[in-house]
Amino acid sequence: MILYDSIGPNPRVVTMFVAEKGLTIEKRMLDIVKGENRSGSYLDVRRAGTTPALVLDDGSTLCETIAICEYLDEVHPEPALIGTTPKERAETRMWVRRIDLTVTEPMTTGFRAAEGRPMFEPRMRVIRADAADDLKALAKDGLTAIEAEMGDQWIVGDRFTLADIALFAFIEFGAMVGQPMPGDLPKLAAWRERVAARPSATAG
Incomplete structure (x- = not known):
């Protein structure tokens, strides 16, 4: 491959x-x-x-x-990063979808409309620049909703999954492009530190 x-x-x-x-x-x-x-x-x-x-x-x-x-x-089913049962896999996919819709999409679209506009506008359709702030606010709302529903240890309860990886990658991206994680999300802040400590967080 x-x-x-x-x-x-x-x-x-x-x-x-x-x-x-x-x-x-x-x-x-x-x-x-x-x-x-x-x-x-x-x-x-x-x-x-x-x-x-x-x-x-x-x-x-x-x-x-x-x-x-x-x-x-x-x-390569081991270690399982989506789930080992139909219910576990469905739970992980549910969270991945939530992350995609409520954080990933508004965050990246807002970035392309504002800070990333010089790079993306010649290559693809981008939305109006005056919509960027609303999109960034939507991404923050998504993070707040995740804070309220996530597990105590990981996003999907006590299992480290693809949902953790997906959200971590975009939270780190947001921090680099002017969309830092809000400071009033203590569960997500502690979760981010746990993910950042994993060897995979620095894999290249």
């Missing part, structure tokens, strides 16, 4: 997931600032130019962050 990687929260989710699994996968880094993901041979791998992408041994390609993680979890 070959993993096409780059900076950014989505590739970081896969990198952390791979590290938690203890897997070794060949990587090819793309410089997305220079636009390497939107030109040359990478467009034969992923026409939309997004990262990450996982090329399997049979030559087929899997794209989209969560789909890649789901595949790796199925072919």
Whole structure:
């Protein structure tokens, strides 16, 4: 397998997931600032130019962050990062979906409309700049809702899962692009420290 990687929260989710699994996968880094993901041979791998992408041994390609993680979890089931029973897997997927809708989407769309606009506007459709503040506020609302419903140890109760990895990658991204986690979320603050202490948090 070959993993096409780059900076950014989505590739970081896969990198952390791979590290938690203890897997070794060949990587090819793309410089997305220079636009390497939107030109040359990478467009034969992923026409939309997004990262990450996982090329399997049979030559087929899997794209989209969560789909890649789901595949790796199925072919390498230990340690279980989604779940070992139908209920556990459903709970993890429920949380991943919540994170995607309430934090990831407004955070990244708000970033592209504001701080990231010079990079993204020539490459894709971005929304009006005056909507950025509302989107960033929505992402904060999402974090507040997660604080109220998450488990005491991890997002999904006492299990470290893909939901923890996904949220951590985007909270760290937000902190770098002017969307820090609100200071009045003590459970999430303690949770973030626990995730940051895991070896996978510094995997590259």
